[in-house]
Amino acid sequence: TVRNLFLLPGDGIGPEAMAEVRKIIAYMNAEMAGGFTTDEGLVGGSAYDAHGAAISDADMAKAMAADAVLFGAVGGPKWDAVPYDVRPEAGLLRLRKDMELFANLRPAICYPALANASSLKAELVEGLDILIVRELTGGVYFGEPKEIIDLGNGQKRGIDTQVYDTYEIERIAGVAFELARTRNNRVCSMEKRNVMKSGVLWNQVVTATHKAKYSDVALDHMLADAGGMQLVRAPKQFDVIVTDNLFGDMLSDVAAMLTGSLGMLPSASLGAPDAKTGKRKALYEPVHGSAPDIAGKGIANPIAMIASFAMCLRYSFNLVTEADNLEKAVANVLDKGIRTGDIMADGCAQVGTVEMGDAILAE
Amino acid sequence: TVRNLFLLPGDGIGPEAMAEVRKIIAYMNAEMAGGFTTDEGLVGGSAYDAHGAAISDADMAKAMAADAVLFGAVGGPKWDAVPYDVRPEAGLLRLRKDMELFANLRPAICYPALANASSLKAELVEGLDILIVRELTGGVYFGEPKEIIDLGNGQKRGIDTQVYDTYEIERIAGVAFELARTRNNRVCSMEKRNVMKSGVLWNQVVTATHKAKYSDVALDHMLADAGGMQLVRAPKQFDVIVTDNLFGDMLSDVAAMLTGSLGMLPSASLGAPDAKTGKRKALYEPVHGSAPDIAGKGIANPIAMIASFAMCLRYSFNLVTEADNLEKAVANVLDKGIRTGDIMADGCAQVGTVEMGDAILAE
Numbered sequence: 001t002v003r004n005l006f007l008l009p010g011d012g013i014g015p016e017a018m019a020e021v022r023k024i025i026a027y028m029n030a031e032m033a034g035g036f037t038t039d040e041g042l043v044g045g046s047a048y049d050a051h052g053a054a055i056s057d058a059d060m061a062k063a064m065a066a067d068a069v070l071f072g073a074v075g076g077p078k079w080d081a082v083p084y085d086v087r088p089e090a091g092l093l094r095l096r097k098d099m100e101l102f103a104n105l106r107p108a109i110c111y112p113a114l115a116n117a118s119s120l121k122a123e124l125v126e127g128l129d130i131l132i133v134r135e136l137t138g139g140v141y142f143g144e145p146k147e148i149i150d151l152g153n154g155q156k157r158g159i160d161t162q163v164y165d166t167y168e169i170e171r172i173a174g175v176a177f178e179l180a181r182t183r184n185n186r187v188c189s190m191e192k193r194n195v196m197k198s199g200v201l202w203n204q205v206v207t208a209t210h211k212a213k214y215s216d217v218a219l220d221h222m223l224a225d226a227g228g229m230q231l232v233r234a235p236k237q238f239d240v241i242v243t244d245n246l247f248g249d250m251l252s253d254v255a256a257m258l259t260g261s262l263g264m265l266p267s268a269s270l271g272a273p274d275a276k277t278g279k280r281k282a283l284y285e286p287v288h289g290s291a292p293d294i295a296g297k298g299i300a301n302p303i304a305m306i307a308s309f310a311m312c313l314r315y316s317f318n319l320v321t322e323a324d325n326l327e328k329a330v331a332n333v334l335d336k337g338i339r340t341g342d343i344m345a346d347g348c349a350q351v352g353t354v355e356m357g358d359a360i361l362a363e
Numbered sequence: 364t365v366r367n368l369f370l371l372p373g374d375g376i377g378p379e380a381m382a383e384v385r386k387i388i389a390y391m392n393a394e395m396a397g398g399f400t401t402d403e404g405l406v407g408g409s410a411y412d413a414h415g416a417a418i419s420d421a422d423m424a425k426a427m428a429a430d431a432v433l434f435g436a437v438g439g440p441k442w443d444a445v446p447y448d449v450r451p452e453a454g455l456l457r458l459r460k461d462m463e464l465f466a467n468l469r470p471a472i473c474y475p476a477l478a479n480a481s482s483l484k485a486e487l488v489e490g491l492d493i494l495i496v497r498e499l500t501g502g503v504y505f506g507e508p509k510e511i512i513d514l515g516n517g518q519k520r521g522i523d524t525q526v527y528d529t530y531e532i533e534r535i536a537g538v539a540f541e542l543a544r545t546r547n548n549r550v551c552s553m554e555k556r557n558v559m560k561s562g563v564l565w566n567q568v569v570t571a572t573h574k575a576k577y578s579d580v581a582l583d584h585m586l587a588d589a590g591g592m593q594l595v596r597a598p599k600q601f602d603v604i605v606t607d608n609l610f611g612d613m614l615s616d617v618a619a620m621l622t623g624s625l626g627m628l629p630s631a632s633l634g635a636p637d638a639k640t641g642k643r644k645a646l647y648e649p650v651h652g653s654a655p656d657i658a659g660k661g662i663a664n665p666i667a668m669i670a671s672f673a674m675c676l677r678y679s680f681n682l683v684t685e686a687d688n689l690e691k692a693v694a695n696v697l698d699k700g701i702r703t704g705d706i707m708a709d710g711c712a713q714v715g716t717v718e719m720g721d722a723i724l725a726e
């Protein structure tokens with residue numbers, strides 16, 4: 001099998017982090033029978049600078065055709081004033097929408113070596129292992145109307161529309177229940193059914209899906225505001241959390257920050273299995289952003305990008321041993337006290353992006 | 364002056380907490396020239412049980428006519444299955460909307476005696492004093508369409524609409540800037556302008572309002588997901604946060620939980636000053652909910668309700684000394700180690716709702 005990767009390093013620290021993944025791919029190609037072919041494109045501000053769009057149609061076509069896309073990060077102050085439709089984030093949103101990547105998997109795990117880096121008390125986060133399953137192609141991100149209307153007499157009106165159809169909720173709930181079965185078999189669904197009609201429907205469809213096909217999995221419901229509170233109070237109570245696009249954006253960021261491992265967290269965005277081949281379109285990206293303040297200095301932590309590649313090995317290519325090995329290499333390096341600046345601690349050795357990549361490769 | 368209070372104890376622990384405020388009102392009426400007149404009504408599940416609506420028109424009229432409304436809490440499992448339009452929360456939402464209480468003030472302070480109760484490391488929350496100013500009558504809570512449509516063939520569509528007009532953003536920004544001037548003079552505005560058009564407008568109007576009338580106040584902007592992260596990472600970086608209805612719901616709950624003082628936090632919901640009298644319609648309520656699991660046991664913490672009454676003294680009646688005294692009484696009782704079960708700690712004396720109210724009154 002030829003495995004086809006399309007790399008979109010993007011802006012800020014994206015290219016630096018991606019360079020470390022490229023070293024790992026090269027190593028695997030040298031060691032493995034039938035490795036990876038790679039191609040590379042532009043996304044975000046760098047795509048805007050090159051061709052005035054946050055991703056070109058040509059690169060979009062390559063992303064659609066690839067077995068998996070590896071995505072770095074987009075955005076930065078340089079592009080703060082570009083028109084809304086071509087802002088850096090538009091490239092990422094187009095990839096999600098056009099590739100129909102409706103399922104965003106965001107593990108919030110606390111690396112044991114980093115429990116003290118959390119702002120929470122260490123005992124509340126030690127061993128933390130939550131999986132947030134976020135709906136990624138619906139809701140207020142894409143619903144129409146989405147516009148600013150000029151009402152005259154100095155007044156404007158900003159409108160966004162949250163829309164969810166039954167099938168969208170059903171399929172994301174299915175992903176959450178399936179994944180729960182491979183973990184601790186518990187799902188907590190979060191919405192605001194007390195103020196949102198889409199939340200009422202969300203709650204009903206998750207409940208019905210559970211009853212019809214997944215009644216072996218334990219299911220809870222929580223209002224999203226209470227869910228945010230509970231994440232801060234006692235995060236270990238959760239196994240899998242399933243929620244909509246906007247709540248997922250907020251809650252997964254809060255959960256990521258809790259772990260103290262923000263610079264380390266990967267994510268996977270998956271489409272539906274192809275009816276013929278069973279393959280899913282997929283994009284893998286770190287949870288962190290483009291960090292323009294430290295870009296170009298060679299000090300960014302590449303672990304989230306590398307861990308995203310590990311998710312890619314696991315979910316897109318079923319290379320479970322390779323994924324396990326790569327994740328173990330990351331854990332070993334941390335255990336040895338090798339750290340980038342963002343996770344530096346007393347008694348550890350501080351290294352740059354390249355040295356961190358090398359250390360992981362050496363493991 | 365006769366000061367007119369309308370009490371809506373609501374459901375769950377609401378009535379127990381309100382009883383302690385009633386004792387304080389009685390004390391003040393005995394000691395003060397021109398105290399308070401009070402009337403009382405039903406809201407939430409208790410109103411539904413009595414007249415099939417989450418608040419009756421008669422009680423709504425009394426709320427509109429009062430100088431201030433004191434609100435307990437609504438909801439509970441008993442009413443989980445009542446129709447959407449008459450669910451307990453609908454009473455609260457109608458009060459907010461009909462009274463035009465657009466400005467929700469949610470202080471997140473960490474009582475020094477309780478810094479260890481936070482799930483965050485004590486040094487991150489000691490001395491924490493944030494004010495979240497949440498828009499309360501707009502956004503996705505009230506925008507139309509808000510409905511579930513039957514699409515046929517087993518599919519439904521849930522729709523909610525986020526709508527903000529210039530004037531709504533202008534007036535809440537004004538409240539935030541005015542309050543910042545009485546504090547540390549810093550405002551951070553949060554939205555998702557990278558995915559929401561209402562967020563783009565929000566950002567523009569806050570920026571323009573700042574430039575036109577409040578350029579002496581320091582203004583920052585943060586994406587709401589990053590804001591949630593930063594609240595968890597380093598909450599003391601904030602002074603006043605201004606944000607929309609839904610983000611405010613999420614972020615203020617996260618901020619409240621950070622303090623370790625959830626059972627202690629009050630809120631004020633204010634309307635615009637009357638053109639003639641300068642008076643604002645106002646409702647005061649604890650941040651916590653109806654806590655049905657502990658209702659009726661006499662163990663609920665009445666401090667958030669009492670602190671809400673202190674806010675009422677301050678904002679509706681300009682009784683600054685009285686408000687200060689009441690807040691000082693609460694702090695003194697905590698310093699003495701008197702605690703309800705929710706904030707119990709080693710070496711403290713555990714008391715019930717009534718004893719806590721008595722202890723505060725004694726101070």
Ligand SMILES: CC(C)[C@H](C(=O)O)[C@@H](O)C(=O)O
Pocket residue numbers: 089092093249557558588
């Ligand atoms: C960059 C932005 C559009 C994006 C989002 O809001 O989804 C980001 O915050 C994320 O969580 O992936």
Ligand SMILES: CC(C)[C@H](C(=O)O)[C@@H](O)C(=O)O
Pocket residue numbers: 194195225452455456612
């Ligand atoms: C009870 C509910 C409708 C309400 C809200 O969502 O505004 C509550 O969560 C709050 O924050 O006051």
